[in-house]
Amino acid sequence: xxxxxxxxxxxxxxxxxxxxxxxxxxxxxxxxxxxxxxxxxxxxxxxxxxxxxxxxxxxxxxxxxxxxxxxxxxxxxxxxxxxxxxxxxxxxxxxxxxxxxxxxxxxxxxxxxxxxxxxxxxxxxxxxxxxxxxxxxxxxxxxxxxxxxxxxxxxxxxxxxxxxxxxxxxxxxxxxxxxxxxxxxxxxxxxxxxxxxxxxxxxxxxxxxxxxxxxxxxxxxxxxxxxxxxxxxxxxxxxxxxxxxxxxxxxxxxxxxxxxxxxxxxxxxxxxxxxxxxxxxxxxxxxxxxxxxxxxxxxxxxxxxxxxxxxxxxxxxxxxxxxxxxxxxxxxx
Amino acid sequence: xxxxxxxxxxxxxxxxxxxxxxxxxxxxxxxxxxxxxxxxxxxxxxxxxxxxxxxxxxxxxxxxxxxxxxxxxxxxxxxxxxxxxxxxxxxxxxxxxxxxxxxxxxxxxxxxxxxxxxxxxxxxxxxxxxxxxxxxxxxxxxxxxxxxxxxxxxxxxxxxxxxxxxxxxxxxxxxxxxxxxxxxxxxxxxxxxxxxxxxxxxxxxxxxxxxxxxxxxxxxxxxxxxxxxxxxxxxxxxxxxxxxxxxxxxxxxxxxxxxxxxxxxxxxxxxxxxxxxxxxxxxxxxxxxxxxxxxxxxxxxxxxxxxxxxxxxxxxxxxxxxxxxxxxxxxxx
DNA sequence: TTGAAAGCGCTAACAA
DNA sequence: TTGTTAGCGCTTTCAA
Numbered sequence: 001x002x003x004x005x006x007x008x009x010x011x012x013x014x015x016x017x018x019x020x021x022x023x024x025x026x027x028x029x030x031x032x033x034x035x036x037x038x039x040x041x042x043x044x045x046x047x048x049x050x051x052x053x054x055x056x057x058x059x060x061x062x063x064x065x066x067x068x069x070x071x072x073x074x075x076x077x078x079x080x081x082x083x084x085x086x087x088x089x090x091x092x093x094x095x096x097x098x099x100x101x102x103x104x105x106x107x108x109x110x111x112x113x114x115x116x117x118x119x120x121x122x123x124x125x126x127x128x129x130x131x132x133x134x135x136x137x138x139x140x141x142x143x144x145x146x147x148x149x150x151x152x153x154x155x156x157x158x159x160x161x162x163x164x165x166x167x168x169x170x171x172x173x174x175x176x177x178x179x180x181x182x183x184x185x186x187x188x189x190x191x192x193x194x195x196x197x198x199x200x201x202x203x204x205x206x207x208x209x210x211x212x213x214x215x216x217x218x219x220x221x222x223x224x225x226x227x228x229x230x231x232x233x234x235x236x237x238x239x240x241x242x243x244x245x246x247x248x249x250x251x252x253x254x255x256x257x258x259x260x261x262x263x264x265x266x267x268x269x270x271x272x273x274x275x276x277x278x279x280x281x282x283x284x285x286x287x288x289x290x291x292x293x294x295x296x297x298x299x300x301x302x303x304x305x306x307x308x309x310x311x312x313x314x315x316x317x318x319x320x321x322x323x324x325x326x327x328x329x330x331x332x333x
Numbered sequence: 334x335x336x337x338x339x340x341x342x343x344x345x346x347x348x349x350x351x352x353x354x355x356x357x358x359x360x361x362x363x364x365x366x367x368x369x370x371x372x373x374x375x376x377x378x379x380x381x382x383x384x385x386x387x388x389x390x391x392x393x394x395x396x397x398x399x400x401x402x403x404x405x406x407x408x409x410x411x412x413x414x415x416x417x418x419x420x421x422x423x424x425x426x427x428x429x430x431x432x433x434x435x436x437x438x439x440x441x442x443x444x445x446x447x448x449x450x451x452x453x454x455x456x457x458x459x460x461x462x463x464x465x466x467x468x469x470x471x472x473x474x475x476x477x478x479x480x481x482x483x484x485x486x487x488x489x490x491x492x493x494x495x496x497x498x499x500x501x502x503x504x505x506x507x508x509x510x511x512x513x514x515x516x517x518x519x520x521x522x523x524x525x526x527x528x529x530x531x532x533x534x535x536x537x538x539x540x541x542x543x544x545x546x547x548x549x550x551x552x553x554x555x556x557x558x559x560x561x562x563x564x565x566x567x568x569x570x571x572x573x574x575x576x577x578x579x580x581x582x583x584x585x586x587x588x589x590x591x592x593x594x595x596x597x598x599x600x601x602x603x604x605x606x607x608x609x610x611x612x613x614x615x616x617x618x619x620x621x622x623x624x625x626x627x628x629x630x631x632x633x634x635x636x637x638x639x640x641x642x643x644x645x646x647x648x649x650x651x652x653x654x655x656x657x658x659x660x661x662x663x664x665x666x
Numbered sequence: 667t668t669g670a671a672a673g674c675g676c677t678a679a680c681a682a
Numbered sequence: 683t684t685g686t687t688a689g690c691g692c693t694t695t696c697a698a
Binding site for chain 4: 016034058
Binding site: 346347348349350353362363364367386388389390391392 | 667668669670671673674675676
């Protein structure tokens with residue numbers, strides 16, 4: 001593996017000069033001929049800067065730690081894609097840690113990442129009042145929260161769920177639905193709480209059943225209970241819960257969308273392939289990730305900057321799981 | 334951030350001694366009292382070894398590059414989980430790169446990872462005859478292939494698809510099916526080719542339509558064509574193609590499993606939640622990842638070891654998408 | 667068993 | 683504009 005010394009020797013200059021010639025920030029401070037010679041030598045030798053040597057000298061690792069609650073939840077892969085692309089474009093890499101929905105793993109994993117000397121962190125895990133996360137803020141380590149609403153003075157990236165939920169409820173009402181229920185997520189999740197609040201603000205008579213987790217299994221149980229209360233439409237706290245609601249409808253012998261309409265939140269990759277295809281509030285996951293990458297890079301560049309919150313718009317995607325309410329027919333004489 | 338010098342100063346020893354006391358491999362070669370003093374100092378200061386300083390000195394990064402074709406494909410997250418757990422247990426971290434099914438990105442991404450001086454690579458991407466991958470082997474860089482059958486003398490981890498496919502066909506035949514079709518994957522993918530071969534070996538009269546990609550959309554188109562040939566059961570090359578086949582069945586006005594039975598391959602997280610729940614050949618994704626991690630770590634430890642291939646067993650999971658053939662009834666007088 | 671010294675590859679500060 | 687020097691944090695010779 002060629003080093004900067006090799007490049008310098010071949011180019012006939014001092015290693016420091018070679019280093020400078022290869023540094024785009026120092027363009028113009030090195031003579032054109034020298035730059036050309038160094039570049040030729042580097043190309044000839046296939047030189048690639050050693051990030052370890054550079055890191056030791058500059059005290060910068062070029063690594064950002066990314067903490068997600070569950071790699072198996074279809075919400076996160078698109079997010080990670082946005083994060084990776086955003087970071088890589090700026091010369092950073094993501095070191096990904098998944099807590100697998102286990103709160104106890106969070107501090108452990110964060111310790112591993114901190115051991116790797118990440119320059120910043122993107123945290124999308126559930127628990128906010130985590131002392132380890134608070135410690136990051138205290139230590140002045142750049143930190144960006146994703147999809148977590150919090151009182152902490154940290155920059156955050158969120159989606160404008162409330163607006164999307166308002167649209168979804170409007171859509172259902174326009175179809176003639178009046179008994180619109182909500183399968184909420186667990187109260188510990190700030191997103192779940194915010195979505196429930198948006199739902200309550202949008203309907204006259206809220207009908208809420210809480211799912212224990214953001215999973216299909218929990219959604220099925222909660223959905224069954226909600227159907228028992230005679231709703232004609234359901235807003236699920238996310239697409240996985242909506243998947244569970246399809247099963248609950250089957251359990252109850254009800255058809256979607258003829259008997260009950262269903263709306264999810266996320267627009268996960270498989271949403272369009274469910275049967276009927278799921279109408280859902282699309283969250284721009286990849287953009288959320290890209291925005292988080294941008295924010296953390298900004299903050300690495302200027303740790304003192306005022307924390308800003310970025311809110312990205314959602315979009316209602318109407319597919320086949322919502323239809324005109326047939327309640328009138330069912331109740332008619 | 335405390336350094337080894339700080340620890341040494343507090344413990345009243347030389348930095349080299351402190352380093353040795355903290356190295357578990359040198360246990361016993363340092364006096365018990367010194368070790369105790371150093372450990373106490375390290376604990377007091379919250380010392381964590383700086384991986385960058387260590388890496389520069391040892392020429393080891395503790396990082397393994399992992400190349401996957403598509404983070405959005407539900408096959409890979411469980412695999413990555415296995416890889417990460419396996420690596421982390423041995424003090425390594427995974428640097429993940431997704432080519433997003435774009436063959437051109439593969440060498441680029443590999444260049445980025447090589448720039449980060451990974452100690453080894455786990456490659457699960459599609460294309461084998463990639464010169465960049467060949468270059469790794471040539472350079473003696475530890476490399477493990479996952480789910481790619483190849484003539485290359487590299488260690489590999491595969492699942493025993495043929496056996497699982499044999500079981501699946503046996504299951505369908507036991508249900509009375511005789512016209513069992515196969516939606517194959519693209520010919521460029523070695524897994525797809527192997528699965529098709531296993532299918533052909535298991536049935537008397539092969540009926541194959543090839544999907545352009547391992548996606549639901551491609552599966553739908555291919556499935557439609559296969560249904561036109563009057564099959565009563567379909568083996569899909571993977572679960573995503575099976576998802577497309579559900580749509581193809583809807584398109585044709587056929588019911589699953591009453592009219593046509595369907596079997597997938599993978600057992601992705603949502604497979605049990607499709608309607609009807611998908612019968613599928615379960616691939617132990619997480620175990621594949623863990624095995625790949627183990628192999629790459631072994632190879633990093635001993636680059637000269639003979640490349641071994643690990644084959645993991647699959648398991649047929651029977652759910653609701655397969656049922657007794659009603660062909661007799663349909664053809665009866 | 668411990669200390670001294672050296673150097674991994676790189677680049678910032680200073681000097682010329 | 684270029685060269686010289688030095689040192690980031692660590693571990694591993696070599697010597698005591």
